[in-house]
Amino acid sequence: MSLLINRRRFMAGAAAGTALMASPAILRAQAGPIRIGTLTPLTGSGGLYGPVMANVVKAVADEVNAAGGLLGRQVQIISEDDQTNAEAGVRAARKLIDVDKVNAILGTWASAVTTAVAPLCWENKVFLFTVSGADSITQLPHNGWLARTQPNTTLQGRKFAEFCLEVSGGKRAFFMMPQTPFTQSTFNNFKIAYDKVGGATELLIYDDKKPSLRTEVDQAMRYNADCIFVGGYLTDTTVLLRDLFRAGFKGKIVGPGYSINQKLVESVGQPEATEGAYGMLPSPQEGSNGWKKVADLTKQASPDPFSCQIYDHINLAIMAMAQARDASGQAIRDNVRAVSQGGGEKVDNAVDGLKAIAAGRKVDYDGASGPCDFTDLGDITDVKFRYEQVKAGKMALVRIA
Amino acid sequence: MVNYIIFILVVAGVYALLAQSLTLSWGLAGLVNLGLVGFFAIGAYASAMTTKWGGWPIPLGLLAATVLGLFTGFIVTISTLRLRDDYLAIVTLGFAEVVRLVASNEIWLTGGTDGIAGVPSIVPRAWGQGYHVTMLAIVSVLAIATCALVRHLAASPWGRALRAVREDQVVAAVAGKPVIRLKAQAFSIAAAIAALAGAIYGHYTSYVAPEIYQPLITIYVFLAVTAGGVGRPAGAFLGAYLLIGFLELTRFMAEIVPGVSPVQAAATREILVGLALILLLRLKPNGIMPERNQKAPPSTA
Numbered sequence: 001m002s003l004l005i006n007r008r009r010f011m012a013g014a015a016a017g018t019a020l021m022a023s024p025a026i027l028r029a030q031a032g033p034i035r036i037g038t039l040t041p042l043t044g045s046g047g048l049y050g051p052v053m054a055n056v057v058k059a060v061a062d063e064v065n066a067a068g069g070l071l072g073r074q075v076q077i078i079s080e081d082d083q084t085n086a087e088a089g090v091r092a093a094r095k096l097i098d099v100d101k102v103n104a105i106l107g108t109w110a111s112a113v114t115t116a117v118a119p120l121c122w123e124n125k126v127f128l129f130t131v132s133g134a135d136s137i138t139q140l141p142h143n144g145w146l147a148r149t150q151p152n153t154t155l156q157g158r159k160f161a162e163f164c165l166e167v168s169g170g171k172r173a174f175f176m177m178p179q180t181p182f183t184q185s186t187f188n189n190f191k192i193a194y195d196k197v198g199g200a201t202e203l204l205i206y207d208d209k210k211p212s213l214r215t216e217v218d219q220a221m222r223y224n225a226d227c228i229f230v231g232g233y234l235t236d237t238t239v240l241l242r243d244l245f246r247a248g249f250k251g252k253i254v255g256p257g258y259s260i261n262q263k264l265v266e267s268v269g270q271p272e273a274t275e276g277a278y279g280m281l282p283s284p285q286e287g288s289n290g291w292k293k294v295a296d297l298t299k300q301a302s303p304d305p306f307s308c309q310i311y312d313h314i315n316l317a318i319m320a321m322a323q324a325r326d327a328s329g330q331a332i333r334d335n336v337r338a339v340s341q342g343g344g345e346k347v348d349n350a351v352d353g354l355k356a357i358a359a360g361r362k363v364d365y366d367g368a369s370g371p372c373d374f375t376d377l378g379d380i381t382d383v384k385f386r387y388e389q390v391k392a393g394k395m396a397l398v399r400i401a
Numbered sequence: 402m403v404n405y406i407i408f409i410l411v412v413a414g415v416y417a418l419l420a421q422s423l424t425l426s427w428g429l430a431g432l433v434n435l436g437l438v439g440f441f442a443i444g445a446y447a448s449a450m451t452t453k454w455g456g457w458p459i460p461l462g463l464l465a466a467t468v469l470g471l472f473t474g475f476i477v478t479i480s481t482l483r484l485r486d487d488y489l490a491i492v493t494l495g496f497a498e499v500v501r502l503v504a505s506n507e508i509w510l511t512g513g514t515d516g517i518a519g520v521p522s523i524v525p526r527a528w529g530q531g532y533h534v535t536m537l538a539i540v541s542v543l544a545i546a547t548c549a550l551v552r553h554l555a556a557s558p559w560g561r562a563l564r565a566v567r568e569d570q571v572v573a574a575v576a577g578k579p580v581i582r583l584k585a586q587a588f589s590i591a592a593a594i595a596a597l598a599g600a601i602y603g604h605y606t607s608y609v610a611p612e613i614y615q616p617l618i619t620i621y622v623f624l625a626v627t628a629g630g631v632g633r634p635a636g637a638f639l640g641a642y643l644l645i646g647f648l649e650l651t652r653f654m655a656e657i658v659p660g661v662s663p664v665q666a667a668a669t670r671e672i673l674v675g676l677a678l679i680l681l682l683r684l685k686p687n688g689i690m691p692e693r694n695q696k697a698p699p700s701t702a
Contacts, residue, residue, distance in 0.1 A: 038663070040663075042663055042664045042666075042667035042668075043667050043668070043671065050664070051662070051663065051664035051667075054662075054663040054664065055662065055663075058663075079663030079666070080652070080663075081663070081666075081667040081670070083617070083667075085612070085613070085615055085617055086608070086610060086612055086613040087613050087617075087618060088617070090606055091408075091409070091412060091648075091649065092652075094404070094405050094408045094409070095405055095649070095652060097404075097405075098402055098403075098404040098405030098408070099402050099405050110612065111514070111515075112514070112516060112610045112611075112613065113612075115515075115516060115518055115608055115610065116606060116608045116610070116613070119518075119607055119608070123526070134514075134515065136515045136518070140518060141519075179505045179506050179513065179514055180514055181513070181514040181516075183514075184508065184513070205506065207502065
């Protein structure tokens with residue numbers, strides 16, 4: 001029958017496949033647009049954030065293109081999926097670097113993916129912007145080829161503890177978090193702040209894929225804490241809050257805003273279980289132009305932090321290349337701090353920034369995620385936090401500080 | 402582009418090694434090993450830890466990985482002696498999860514979720530393209546050699562006995578075949594191959610972390626073996642290259658379609674992978690290269 005695949009037919013198929021793989025490179029080989037890649041999780045456990053992030057970058061590029069492009073060329077965004085998996089992420093990054101010849105990769109989310117992709121970037125002179133929080137990332141030997149907008153855990157751990165102390169009024173906190181690259185260091189910094197005021201705190205690492213966390217909650221109840229810090233992601237925090245409610249926990253609940261938010265209230269489904277819980281996130285001044293812009297692009301009343309951060313990544317990458325008058329990864333590496341900090345005309349988007357740079361003025365970008373000033377290692381120096389509380393099933397702003 | 406293709410071929414070579422492992426344990430011995438990625442991880446960690454922290458030369462690290470794979474394979478077999486089919490699948494799946502959880506939580510031993518960055522490479526990375534080409538040569542030679550080895554094993558009397566165990570272990574036992582020993586041998590050798598693949602992959606990408614070793618990789622290898630032909634080493638070899646080639650091709654296919662958002666493209670890729678599997682199983686249920694029955698020797702009577 002004709003369905004039979006013999007060796008010759010297979011070879012023909014394989015040859016056709018190879019040709020298909022090779023052809024886009026030929027089509028793309030002409031000096032055309034300036035290419036920038038996004039490598040966000042479109043599927044897998046980060047799949048909630050990645051698609052929005054990719055769209056934000058695309059929208060910024062469209063605006064820059066509509067306003068005349070960058071260095072007289074169009075900006076082209078190529079979005080790949082890291083599948084929230086380091087192995088798949090490395091393959092996708094290889095494709096972005098070798099086939100698409102991007103100058104920068106934006107938005108790697110999971111710390112493992114970032115750590116796996118980072119060496120490819122610095123070996124190939126591609127700049128990497130990331131939203132991963134693990135302290136170890138900026139300590140890689142990246143030689144300036146990496147910057148991140150997510151505050152590291154030294155800063156976050158202290159801020160978390162200070163807020164827990166404040167809202168609970170007591171000095172016993174229980175710290176629950178799944179195992180991640182930043183669990184131990186966040187807790188260490190959390191503990192320092194509690195130790196300073198003579199308080200007590202204990203860490204419990206749980207498995208975030210368990211369908212019930214009853215035994216963990218029992219342990220938390222035994223500790224008799226006046227405040228529980230829940231440091232997981234949305235899915236496991238949903239389980240945790242339900243079990244805490246069933247166990248009758250009466251103290252305060254504080255957690256990062258990427259898990260304690262409107263989505264959590266909806267997914268828990270029991271208003272009493274989430275009522276009064278606090279969420280806190282690194283935040284810009286609410287109402288900054290960048291923040292409003294991202295809210296607009298993502299159609300979210302209060303945009304998630306990763307969309308805000310990647311909005312800053314693309315703006316910074318574009319302005320750094322304009323500053324250098326050169327479209328390359330090297331240009332971004334050498335000029336990102338020239339456009340992000342050090343005084344000058346305050347700008348909050350690349351279109352304005354490009355105009356100012358063309359007019360020969362020094363710019364200082366303040367973005368959607370914060371002031372975006374980087375240390376030599378690539379960490380951000382300062383960040384404001386946004387504190388919210390669930391009140392009557394809605395997120396209510398407590399303050400931004 | 403050239404670098405990318407070389408890289409993909411190296412990854413495919415690693416998958417081909419994993420596919421040989423699965424051919425031996427699942428294809429020939431009938432032991433459904435959903436814990437493949439666990440052995441892959443054990444090999445990666447063994448070699449990364451001994452070479453990066455212990456300062457061992459890399460060949461010794463690779464050897465350590467293989468031996469540790471062999472050993473854990475043996476432990477897993479003797480602890481699952483009475484299990485077959487679904488039950489064995491569940492236990493081995495659990496085994497891989499245990500490996501991943503231990504790697505995440507025993508920070509003193511494995512470095513925890515930070516993983517081990519900067520694993521030494523087999524040849525200097527500074528060679529640039531030469532590095533990738535040399536690695537491609539090493540991985541390809543290893544994959545071909547392993548394929549030849551498994552082929553040889555399959556054709557040997559040992560392989561025939563193994564297939565007898567796969568078809569019906571009671572009958573095999575009645576015929577005087579040492580069922581338990583055969584299973585333990587096949588499973589351990591398969592685990593050693595997977596561990597070796599993990600070690601090579603770790604040295605190649607220079608990064609080892611628990612999050613890499615997710616069940617997704619096991620599933621991909623099952624796909625490769627199913628596509629290539631269960632129980633046929635050459636089929637599994639081909640299947641691995643086809644799978645990785647296809648996974649990467651879908652990137653470009655999704656890009657060609659105009660007006661597709663990145664998330665739709667990602668979803669389209671997954672649809673294409675599923676569709677390809679369904680079509681393959683409809684049209685070639687035994688894979689592209691089905692297992693061949695060995696002819697009985699001509700009667701001498």
